[in-house]
Amino acid sequence: MSIANNLKNIKKEIDSLSVALIAVSKTKPNADILEAYQAGQRIFGENQVQELSQKHNTLPKDIEWHLIGHLQSNKVKYIAPFISLIHSVDSLKLLKEINKEGAKNKRKINCLLQIYIADEDTKYGLGFDEAIELLSHPDYQQMQHIRIVGLMGIATNTDKQSQLKEEFYELKTFFKGIKQSFFKNDAGFKEISMGMSADYKLAIEQGSTMVRIGSHIFGNRDYKPE
Numbered sequence: 001m002s003i004a005n006n007l008k009n010i011k012k013e014i015d016s017l018s019v020a021l022i023a024v025s026k027t028k029p030n031a032d033i034l035e036a037y038q039a040g041q042r043i044f045g046e047n048q049v050q051e052l053s054q055k056h057n058t059l060p061k062d063i064e065w066h067l068i069g070h071l072q073s074n075k076v077k078y079i080a081p082f083i084s085l086i087h088s089v090d091s092l093k094l095l096k097e098i099n100k101e102g103a104k105n106k107r108k109i110n111c112l113l114q115i116y117i118a119d120e121d122t123k124y125g126l127g128f129d130e131a132i133e134l135l136s137h138p139d140y141q142q143m144q145h146i147r148i149v150g151l152m153g154i155a156t157n158t159d160k161q162s163q164l165k166e167e168f169y170e171l172k173t174f175f176k177g178i179k180q181s182f183f184k185n186d187a188g189f190k191e192i193s194m195g196m197s198a199d200y201k202l203a204i205e206q207g208s209t210m211v212r213i214g215s216h217i218f219g220n221r222d223y224k225p226e
């Protein structure tokens with residue numbers, strides 16, 4: 001199957017549900033991204049700042065770039081001028097840095113809080129309590145150059161459907177509580193980024209608004225992502 005065909009098949013499944021498709025192009029060459037671009041895809045996700053910056057510099061300017069991987073504070077400056085959405089905010093310190101760089105670039109940078117939902121200790125993310133603490137912090141309330149538009153989660157790497165379903169359900173439920181407590185009058189807080197190649201259908205059933213799909217579009221990657 002070609003990249004264009006893979007995309008077409010996924011779009012057929014999700015378009016009527018108004019779920020956004022992030023094509024995860026990490027480790028893939030520009031030629032592959034252009035193939036997807038020519039098939040109409042405009043949103044791409046990368047997990048490393050250097051690779052993302054290089055691709056941003058060399059590919060069409062109307063691509064919306066999303067950072068989906070762990071972000072170190074000292075690298076925010078490289079992506080702040082152009083990034084459309086950072087999915088992986090996992091500390092107040094990082095959010096402060098994004099706000100600072102947003103100010104320098106005279107923009108408001110869209111962010112998701114990455115919430116820890118997996119039954120593994122290798123993944124980044126905020127616990128439920130930590131997310132609430134962050135949103136309650138006076139420093140957060142002062143920030144003028146970031147906009148939190150939702151939550152992101154990565155489920156456990158397992159085939160167990162019941163466990164995946166449970167984890168997605170937990171994130172959706174937490175989202176509802178956070179919406180009610182902190183973003184009641186903010187229509188912009190509406191995104192739940194959950195679901196990857198292996199589990200996006202289940203994630204959508206549980207309320208995902210953004211799926212991040214890599215190998216199902218571009219084929220397997222040569223090396224394992226972090």
Ligand SMILES: *Cc1c(COP(=O)(O)O)cnc(C)c1O
Nearest residue numbers: 024068196197212213214215225
């Ligand atoms: C790599 C990656 C994806 C895409 O994974 P696939 O299984 O190839 O669809 C999604 N989200 C994050 C955070 C990733 O790092």
